[in-house]
Amino acid sequence: xxxxxxxxxxxxxxxxxxxxxxxxxxxxxxxxxxxxxxFPGKGPALLIAIRPxxxxxxxxxxxxxxxxxxxxxxxxxxxxxxxxxxxxxxxxSMWTNAGKSTFGDGTTLTVKx
Amino acid sequence: SAVxxxxxSRDICQRGTSLTIQCQxxxxxxxxxxxxxxxxxxxxxxxxxxQGSEATYESGFVIDKFPISRPNLTFSTLTVSxxxxxxxxxxxxxxxxxxxxxxxxxxRLTVV
Numbered sequence: 672x673x674x675x676x677x678x679x680x681x682x683x684x685x686x687x688x689x690x691x692x693x694x695x696x697x698x699x700x701x702x703x704x705x706x707x708x709x710f711p712g713k714g715p716a717l718l719i720a721i722r723p724x725x726x727x728x729x730x731x732x733x734x735x736x737x738x739x740x741x742x743x744x745x746x747x748x749x750x751x752x753x754x755x756x757x758x759x760x761x762x763x764s765m766w767t768n769a770g771k772s773t774f775g776d777g778t779t780l781t782v783k784x
Numbered sequence: 785s786a787v788x789x790x791x792x793s794r795d796i797c798q799r800g801t802s803l804t805i806q807c808q809x810x811x812x813x814x815x816x817x818x819x820x821x822x823x824x825x826x827x828x829x830x831x832x833x834x835q836g837s838e839a840t841y842e843s844g845f846v847i848d849k850f851p852i853s854r855p856n857l858t859f860s861t862l863t864v865s866x867x868x869x870x871x872x873x874x875x876x877x878x879x880x881x882x883x884x885x886x887x888x889x890x891x892r893l894t895v896v
Contacts, residue, residue: 705884713889715876715887766883769880771832
């Protein structure tokens with residue numbers, strides 16, 4: 672049973688456009704929701720994260736929107752750039768144990784110049 | 785932050801053999817985590833390694849296949865035993881610090 676579902680599997684966006692990736696979780700015990708960015712040959716790196724006590728968190732061009740009642744959260748990348756082309760994973764974990772995470776299947780983002 | 789070094793970065797192994805992957809962290813951590821990332825797929829947690837106790841394995845992973853050592857607070861090893869082509873994956877070491885998880889660059893394993 673997959674506990675974190677991510678969509679779409681792949682996404683192509685023009686430079687300057689908005690990239691949106693969605694995730695849904697099942698386990699209501701999760702209270703920490705990070706997004707990771709992974710480039711080929713590298714391990715995932717934390718991009719931005721949110722806790723369920725807020726509905727939105729913004730860091731630069733990256734925004735997480737969180738809907739606790741729907742058990743859904745999404746990543747928005749504004750003004751997408753070719754350098755943003757990577758695989759993005761949503762994840763869910765306990766706030767006190769972020770190292771033990773359940774990951775979504777990943778979204779491969781391609782930003783065309 | 786945490787800096788994690790994994791060795792080897794990649795290897796090609798014969799089926800039936802074993803490979804031990806090393807993970808070194810730049811500072812002490814209580815728990816270390818081992819993940820598997822199959823080609824084009826997501827990360828799946830294999831086990832949690834605590835210093836001074838046996839590793840805790842997730843469903844579908846067993847100690848005989850993936851023995852783990854954790855001799856101190858900065859080092860861990862994962863062995864992939866009796867390998868088959870289905871074990872071809874990227875194996876990642878991870879640690880948690882505060883509310884952030886840090887990953888090594890991974891070990892790309894190909895079993896032929």
